[in-house]
Amino acid sequence: MTATAGMQPEGSDQPPVAADEPAFVKISRHTLHGELLERLRDMIIESVLPPGTRINESQLGVRLGVSRTPLREAIKSVASEGLIELVPGRGAVIKQLTERDVREMLEVLAALETAAARAACRRATDAEIADVRALHDSMMAEYARRNRLEYYKLNQAVHAAIVRLAGNNFLSGQYEALQLRLKRIRFLGNAAPEKWRGAVAEHEAMVAALAARDAEALVRALTEHLEQTWVRVRDSI
Template sequence: MRVVLNSLHDEVASRLRERIFAGELAPGGFLDEPALCAEMGISRTPLREALKVLTAEGLLRHEPRRGCFVAEITERDLDEIFPVIALLEGRCAFEAATHASDAELAALAHLHDKLERAARARRINEYYAVNFAIHEAIITLADNRWLAQVIGDLRKILKLARLQQLHAPGRLEQSLSEHLAVFAALKARDAEGAEAAMRTHLTRQRVALRELARQQKSRLSA
């Protein structure tokens, strides 16, 4: 019976996580537990277990005597998270340069070809998808489950912000150049160079996001 319960609350957590990432459950929004139970056809127990999981992941915040709310990501949160994830993914690039086989680097080359085609055609949604696949591939090549776990947790938080840094002027071309620099270091087995290039790539993402936020604020105040 316990196995069934665990499986159910994991499924409920997954469904709620997807709705949060899709924006169906908006940042700051209150989670109406009775309504969710009725909608999902479940009892309070698996729902509450799922809410605990999502709260531990940072996707929800729990307020005593009030309930759960979808977490909101602030500019300060982004300022604090990006340096950390830059360090972690930089280390992944370092370890990938050390561990990756020639065949694995050839597969990564194929992804970078797709990235270049998407950038030239300015297909931003496709670029985002390939960009994500490249980051995931480098994390996998690092073969360090602790790095992968912590990065995965931080990425969930960043996903809440629905970041669109490629819409900043010139950012698409800059991002492609940064990716190619990381890949060049990986091919050269330059672990320190790959680490530095990846950290630069993620640091510049934050710079682009900050500039977008500044532009949006300027437009609203005009």
């Protein structure tokens, strides 16, 4: 097991649902395909399948208790998401993020997040902002306890929650998909406790700006946060 052991990516496949759409109950009849998608993503993010690994289809199929056919279909899907690369004639390889990849992805993340932030400052209700603050407080509690895993999860949750305040489901979906792709590497980059401190301070600034509905301040805080993320993460690539 690696440093990420125990990390549980809650690969919420369901696209975020707007509050104003009831859509009755969400009957999530788990298909094998969906199940496999989650399992594969989890195994990659938890480094059970580390970057560069060539997937042996028969072997992995046995491990997961399915035949190669549905497994291959799931692999193709995850490849389309970007976590896996398909090499013609050689099957599937776990994507190895380069420094450049990460930098570029963080830039896109920033673009999405700042766009969301502006909308959020316009649209968010007091109650919604209170919810974000509550998430932030939970995160701070885990930070105080030095509980890295829970801290990290809540950290991501705060970001996702802010983006969701924009009220744009598609944006949230894109954002969270990208967050997922960076999840493993960002978690690794968070190993040193001194790195948390800076991140926590940046989060305080973000939540404060959101509470004040100060879009420009929020954008500045988010941008700064992501630039620092790059600094924190770059060595662990």
